[in-house]
Amino acid sequence: MLKVENISKDFKVGFRKKTEKILDDISFYIKPKEVVSITGNSGSGKSTIARIISGTIKPDQGNIFYRGNLLISPNQSFSTEYRKDIQLIPQQPFLSLDPKQKVGDAIAETILAHGLSPSKKEAAQQVNALLEQVWLPCQLANRYPSQISGGQAQRIVIAKALALNPKLLIADESTSMLDILAQAQIIQILLNLMTKYGLSILFISHDKPLVQAFSNRIYHLSEGKLILQNKE
Amino acid sequence: MKKILSITGLTIDSQLMHGSHRIVNDLSFELEQGETLAIVGESGCGKTMTALSIFGLLPENCTASGTVTFDDCNLLSLREKELSRMRGIDFVLIPQSGADFLNPGLKVRTQIYETLKRTGIKDKRILEKTACDLLNSVSFQNPDSIMNKYPFQLSGGMAQRVVLAMGLTFSPKLVISDEPTRGIDSNTSMAYLKELTSVFSDSGIVIITHDISVADYCKNIFIMYAGECMEYGDCTRILNNPSHPYTKSLIAALPINGFSLNSRKASIPQDFLNTGCTFYPHCPQSTKKCQTDKPEKQIIDQTKVWCHHVKS
Amino acid sequence: MKAIKRTSFKKEFYSLYFGIIIMIVFLLWSILPGIFSPYNPKEMFSPWLAMSLSHLLGTNDMGYDIFSELIYAASRTLFTGFCAAFVSLIIGTTLGTLSGYLEGWAGEGLDFIINIFLLIPTLPMMVVVAAFVGPGTFNIILIISLLGWCSTARAVRARTKQIKHSPFVEALTISGISEKQIVLKHIIPNLSDVIFAKYIMSVASCMLMEATVSFMGLGDPTHVTWGSMINFAFSRGGFSRGVLNWYLPPGICITLCVLSFYYINSHFEEKSKIVVNEEQSYMD
Amino acid sequence: MSDITKKIISSILCLAAIIIINFFLPRLMPGDPVLMLTGQNEESISAAQYQSFEEKLGINYPVSIQFKNYLVNLFSGDLGYSYHYNDTVANLMKNRIPNTLQLAIPSILLASILGMFLGCTMGYTKKQRLDKSVTTAFIIINAIPSFLLAMVIVTFFAFKLRLFPLGGLNSIVVPHHAILAFGDRIKHLILPISTIVLLSLPPKYMMVRNTVKSATKEKYVLYAKARGISSFRIKFVHIFKNVCPPFITLVGLNLAFVISGSMITEIIFSINGMGELLYEAAIYRDFPTLQGCFFIISIIVILANILTDITCVMVDPKQRFGFYESN
Amino acid sequence: STQKTIDSMVIGTTMDIQSISRSDYYYNVLSGTLTHLALVRLDENNEIQPMMAEYSTADNGKTWTFVLKDGLKWDDGEKVTAEDVKFTIEYLDKMENAGRMDKLEAINIVNDQTIQLVYKTANIRALNDLTTLRIIPKHIFENVTDYAGFKDDAAAIGCGPYKFVRFDADAGVLEFEANPDYIGGKPNIKTINVKLFKNTDTMYMALKAEEIGMVYFYAGGIDPSAAADLKSSGNITLTEVQDTSNPLVLIFNNEKTPVNSLPVRQAIAKGIDYEKCRELFGSEYSIPSNYGFIPKSNEGYIDTAALKLDIDGAKKILSDAGAIDSNGDGILEINGTPLDLEILVRTDKPVYARVGELLQSNLKAIGINVILNSVDVPTFRSMTETEHTDVSMLSRFTSFGMNMGAGMSTSYLDGRLKSNAQGQIMDPAFASIVDKLKAATTMAEYDQAAKECQEYYAGSVPAIALYWDVYLQAYNSKYDNFTIDGTFGIVNQQTWYSISQK
């Protein structure tokens, strides 16, 4: 479904043209209904991979194919027609919410932007359903990001991604701020969607037991290289 | 052992447009010198708010009542000026989610240095060296290049570790660390916990977490649900032999136990139930009594439990 | 626990009431000046009368009743101030946001336009424009708004650049929110602090700009506004005679007007930070 | 750094546009370009004079040659000749720019520092009442017409209290000793500078206060407090760093404002400066002087623009590291 | 105790002096009171007196002979000669386009000190023009081609009672010191500083604060609205100077409707509240004006009927002329066209707008609708002086301007003149009066023509002087014994010898 070929990425550091190689010739693939996990030390470049696939930064080299079509390359930016299919759950939930927008509106906005609901009223209902799915009371929808807790923010971000019924979900440390129960709940939702709609997941996490528990393949990222690890 | 912190009847209310809403209800616990306490609870149950209230850093629309006794003075009644003198010296907060909490406009170096300067170090070279040591202790290989970066150039875990490192600068009596290990691999987080307990061996440490393995590391554990205390006592005893139904379901949901979920829905009730146990709507064992009466504190094996189903 | 705590907000209301009352008074003045003013503003009494019951604020150099003049000047002043500030705000925000948000030559091009306008020194340009279109309220609004938007645009541009680089905008792109919506629904609300500061300040400046324009001999002296009252007081000896009751009241009116506007707005700003808990809004 | 190169290119284009406007405006405007360019009117000019002006200006050459001459003149520092002042425009400016700068530079510095200081303090403070009263005070100041404010300042400090002189830049008899002469100048500058500072302070204050106010809700402020960082440092280092770009832009803009906008102050304080020159030139339609002022102010604005943009990039690390360039 | 030697005095002025170039209008005026001399001057009774030279005339004013006084020296020590006078006339004609040479047939230098001007036509008022001809040194200027740009200190060399010392543009100060070699002897004040203000209010404050000794503006007084304040401040004396100008005039363009009809003009003249005008706009010494237009202190003045408010009279004139209010809106119509009087006012002088408002309310009472049309200065100038597209306007006639050409304000009002004519009288009767004025060879002949002219004004009302002002000049009360001069007011060459200090 998604094929990543020979991706490399440098980051600028310092004033002159000094750069640092973060990703070096990365290749992997994700099949439909598959959970692929990436682990690695902190700062190894996992989030960078996620951001490249979701189209917010461009790779320096390499191509990414989605369903056989070229999705991203150094001189092709993410084409909007796949926006709905590939969703990222970012690592820092607070920073990725508009401080002046109520969290419920943030979800409703995404739904409406993709025409997934005919009217605002229905969008509101969908939002409530989504919030329930991620174990949040619907009153929370009326709060601003500064008025919710870390875990709640993380779940809002997840709900926002799920709202679009994506085909590929990139979850970057998505359960790191959740309690065990909520985490289990989210994982179950994801597994459900996977069987029902053929969702694939790129799961980025540190939590070894968690990763072990439900992924099909595990990659380990270290010093810019991606190494396949067999499930133990 | 000397008592460092003792909290009784801590209640936090938030002011919203159409009235007030209770976040934390009647919490009590205490902390001795050298003790590590884990606060565990589902997300949104009020852990961070509890920590913030101790520091006097609640958001504008929230107020705390009750008593927070630290060093023989009630922190809740202190003025902002006195509190700000104590913050970072007498007690330290290590916040949840480092990247959100670092100033995006300042270099890591500036932010570490200004923290270090609070402890009285002036010399540039000593500053540099101490900062490097600190960063090393949270498994950074090349501290110097990290210090020259801006927070947005760090990865999530790196930012978290920078914040942890900053937390280690002080020699306070009380440390509250809010989900310290979020987004860090387990080796680093264990190393960090070791460092934390050895650096602050004389202080009281509170670790807010949802990671049972982290909680395992602590002496006592305090289990919260929706702003109220469920179970409080020795850590190993509670984890191995949970008595409260909520604690039981927590442990059942661990990945090793196969994500098993008891019937549960929305996480926190928006209004506190004046009567009855807070957990009863989701409790597999709930009875009529749970709905009407507030559970009393029970003590089993030196563990405090608030549940009708547990008999001492 | 459901008890509604209102005491801490009560005090907030005082300034709100103050603002609303002032605003209503001024609006009534401008809609129905005849009802409030004791005399026709062009009726002549003896000049330089002091304050008295029959002439609340005395009379001016021409023997006009100052109080009546003050009331009759309200509509034109309010209109000029709010309109000119509003138009320049709209232009400034639009161009500023776009030039800050757009990448590449589109952004640079807009920036270029802003710079060109910035380069036009307001004063001589006003002289030239005033010479072509002639003095008059509408023309003054036109001139002020056509030349006054640049500084808003620049400040907005700088802030937009900053916001554009924040992670939440990145997150919005990932959610597939169109650029248009990002700008309209997310960037602009986050600019509100800059924009509002600008607007508050420019309402008053626009009201006064007219006075300055006539100070330079470019205004339309045949229409009274608060600004031109001050200007007349200044140029017709009101200042050297120390006729406070002539030049202070219009100044106070301008200030009150802006203050009331500020108070009303800041009240709602505060309010909006405390969340509506009962009803759900979902973007309407 | 390519951002800055782009900036410089666009500034050069801007300058070119200004030059072109400057050149064509009098030639395209209705009326006789010779009269327009000399600032004369028909009655006061004889046929012979007209002819000599025409020759001097080279109006009857083809436009391309005129433009070439204009450029050559411009780059050799010849901004034209003002027949109203009977002097070259370059000379007029040369005499007046230093006077204006003496007012402008201290005013800008003071206004920026004060605006930043008060704005940060009031935006950050929890004392609602203090904040409200200071803000109200600034709104009031902002609503005072500039000439009235200047007059009130003169009347009170110079006339009633006799603390400062009533106008001009020197006393009638300048003391001989350099230090005394300097003191004399300072004494004359205090009131006009205070006036300009008061006039340009409110917008800056409001901008900083509002942005700081919304920034106090950010999480990094909370953490800075938790670390016990002094509120001074939080205000002026942490928050300010992040609200800087729009502020710097505003300050940069102010440079142009102070140069042309100090007009009222210069008139009331009888100072021979650019503002006054511009005012007179506008009133008398002294086109060459207007053109010259226009040109010089344009250059100043362009420079200020480049400078503020560069500073913004310097201050905002995300821009500096081309955070967004990579996508 | 009064003393006759004064160390220094500061004169404050709002005159816009940019440089000491001879072409700087206000510096030129100022120099005429301090450093430079003209051949003749006007005294307080507006009569010509010798200044640099004694004069005599022959051929009914065709030939004028001037004998320079003995001992006149330029500040650099050179002698003043007849050559300098000749040079000045020729040079200024070239440089300033002064137009004197057109009128002259010859300039004959009789000897070093004697010069003869021969005019083409006899002109009994030729000397009027020479009062502002300030003689400049030939040896300095003969090589100066850039007359306007010549701002060297040498440009200020004159032969008057004072010498120019310095011009400090930053401080806005011009310094002059007494010229010990002056033939009239040493003036009473040693140093005179002229302080330039850009704003009248601060200047008055400086006067009150005794920072300056007096305020001065050429051909004008202090602002009447400030008079009361200055007077009450205790240390300031106000002096009256008889004005020979018309400070506020309503001028009609006789070619435009409705003011091309005589009854309308007459009705307007009767419909204005002159008392109120003086109260609101004039100084307290202002004088009610007459139909004859020319102020009292002018040469050739005759008494004509005084202008008075007479509403009934005005109404009667209008109804006799067939004006009726057919649509009942309060505005009269003649042959169906309403009496809309458009008055042009300039925006730089707020007082005109005020006067306009007064006229508006006055004339409404007699059924004439006034439309105020405010325009900026250049537009005003081009509309009134070049294009003559105005219907009527408010303006000010200066004393010098009124005396120009044939005098009697004809250069403002004669429609035959293409430029500067603000009024538009195309009437042949008026044209012949103007020609008569020009052709006068004796003062008696001139006065006769002047009489006819004023009678014409009174009969045909081409312009209305709203009042005749007496302007006020203010100085610190410690000074005394100023000499008053018709052209310059209290600052003039004679004042420096009479002034004293308490």
Ligand SMILES: Nc1ncnc2c1ncn2[C@@H]1O[C@H](COP(=O)(O)OP(=O)(O)OP(=O)(O)O)[C@@H](O)[C@H]1O
């Ligand atoms: N400013 C606020 N006003 C009102 N309610 C708030 C505010 N901030 C947080 N809350 C609410 O208070 C409750 C407790 O929040 P808190 O941040 O303490 O949770 P937490 O236990 O730390 O959870 P997490 O593990 O997700 O961080 C949440 O339900 C949250 O929605």
Ligand SMILES: Nc1ncnc2c1ncn2[C@@H]1O[C@H](COP(=O)(O)OP(=O)(O)OP(=O)(O)O)[C@@H](O)[C@H]1O
């Ligand atoms: N904008 C940027 N400019 C420069 N360097 C950056 C930037 N963003 C990230 N980096 C660097 O890239 C490296 C990888 O970052 P990334 O966020 O992908 O790590 P990660 O694997 O997600 O780590 P974590 O588990 O801690 O989140 C880090 O060393 C970081 O410092």
Ligand SMILES: [Mg+2]
């Ligand atoms: Mg990451």
Ligand SMILES: [Mg+2]
């Ligand atoms: Mg939390």
